[in-house]
Amino acid sequence: MVAAKDLSVLELAARASRPIDRTAVPVDVLVIGAGASGAAVSWRLQTAGRQVTCLELGGWVTSDRIPSLHPNWERARARSHHPNPNIRMNDWDYPVDDDDSPIRPLLYNAVGGSTIHWGAHFPRLKPSDFRVAALDGIGRDWPISYDDLSAYFEVNDEMMGVAGIAGDPSQPPRLGRQCPPVPLGTGAARIAAAYDRLGWHWWPVDAAILTRDRGSRQGCNNCGPCDLGCPRGARASADVTYWPEALAAGVDLRTECAVLRITSEPGRVTGVDYLDAQGECVHQPAAEVILAANGIGTARLLLLSATEWCPTGLANNSDQVGRNLMHHPTALVTGVFDEPLDGYAGPFAVSIFSQEFYETDPSRGFLRGYQAQTIRSDGPLGTANGGYFRPVAWGPDHHADFDRLFGRSASITITTEDLPQPDNRVTLSDTIEDRWGLPAPRIRYRVEERCEATIRFGIERNTEVLREAGATDIVVHELVASAGFHLLGTARMGEDPSDSVVDPMCRAHDASNLRIVDGSVFVTAGAVNPTSTIQAIALRAADAMLGRPFLGIPEGLQRSTGAIAEVH
């Protein structure tokens, strides 16, 4: 008998074999995944006249199930609603074989995808992020630019709803946000004042959080744990932003459907095989297929779709599917202050950020830079178990230690820029299967030395900030293991079919009617949260499918001497 570790991708993929119970009526566009990018692309195509069917592995998360309404909300955060599927182990989850990675991937399967559990920090990649090789001689350049996406960023902001304020000198000009910034709270205000005294940049973050009522969504009431979901609909997630409009336009959204494989013939895809909510195995023919299953799920599905004509995986003639996995290696510096900061109040992940050290300065000894993002503090259980700081002492000093820490800390994350490394990759696990018997995705990942140097520099700078802000005790987490929330690069975009998976319009080089629109297509990672860029790329890919002229520089912004100028 052959050991699983000796099986080829093709043989592992064969485990997905199921007898087909029925073949469904062919559909026009089939989208796999109803998260941030799947929702955006579905809405754009359907409202432009295409007929979209979307298959989602998870179901709807109804507001009554959101833990922040219930007394045990902090227990849920640590157990049933943990962002790591290996800890959470919900029925809708697939496990991730992550033993060979210092960063644990976080993801969520539901209508809304990982936006169900995100902190809603909503920056955009910057113009220089698309030209890393040209500017700094490392990594690769994207085949598209910031300007190609700028109008789509604005469309997306309008759909998601963004709080923030114009005039940030660290960013290119852009149109106004939908709402004023989220409140800073005492901790972020102290850190902002410290940045001012040091002469460093800071700005209120762009957050996909409504700070005032908008339509059926209520404004934020600063409850804190955005990562558990938002019963007010203030914190944007794709289920309360894009999906209501997409469904009203006629998208056929099928939930609790596990796609087993994308079916294909040489040069094109023909549809998918999936298990529906009743466990029936359905072949769904489709004229076009769009993958939007995140940087791990998409690579896994392409590998599971290996067949005779593509024995190493669908769209994988370049051998790049699953390679170049990028996160944002993240450090955390937490300061404890001698006064209450009430840091449990307010959206936990968003208040202010600094890009003082974002762009390259070779004198620092490393290329590229980092973003610093201020984080509020925890509830009582999070404090006791040491979420941001260290676990509270057990035993006779327990209560005194708890009192010293609870509500009195503020943290700064150091988000560094990952660049593509071919050996950082997603493959199919030969030891772990999901509940449908399919190989789990397996992650192999190492942090690049350049990122480690960036982290060391960032820790020094942010320790300086926290001391300037008045912190009396500081604890450093040099690499946050649970920071695998950004899954990028595993089906990268490029002009050359020999070293990329999709073209600049997100069309697979090897399958003319297959597109990929999630974070997999990122060429480099920038050092900022990627969701707004992922969604802008998805909207642009939809316009490419529609044969529309691409949206240009939005009204309100104009070109001036080669750059974009802001018009307020």
Next chain:
Amino acid sequence: MDSRLPALLDSIVPPRDHLAGAGGLGLAGAVVADAQGTSRDHDLAVVLAALPVGFENLPAPDSYACLQAVEDQYPKSFATVVNMVNTAYYTDSRVLQALEARTGYQASPPQPQGYVLEQFDEQMLQRVRQRAPMWRRP
């Protein structure tokens, strides 16, 4: 249930003011339930197996010394047990009400009440607004 478990809980989170410790509050059952069917069950068993017979009768200094030795010998399992005890204790309504009385932190869930915070004051940006653009044009 192991008769040493309430004493173990009390040694990890002792009484304070008028509130009993984690064991005295009757949270041993919650810890056992939290462990059941998970890898935490193994960690709890490891820690309990390392406790001496009669642990529940040890005076406080001896029980702390005993637990310190267990932590030194089985750090991962001990940390998991501390995590479970904290989880039971800091989600208990009596503990949260005492915390509210002491600090003002609301004992009720974050929603629907939320918190009132001061709106952002744009004047704070006066200095940063004066900076020249600091993003690179490729």
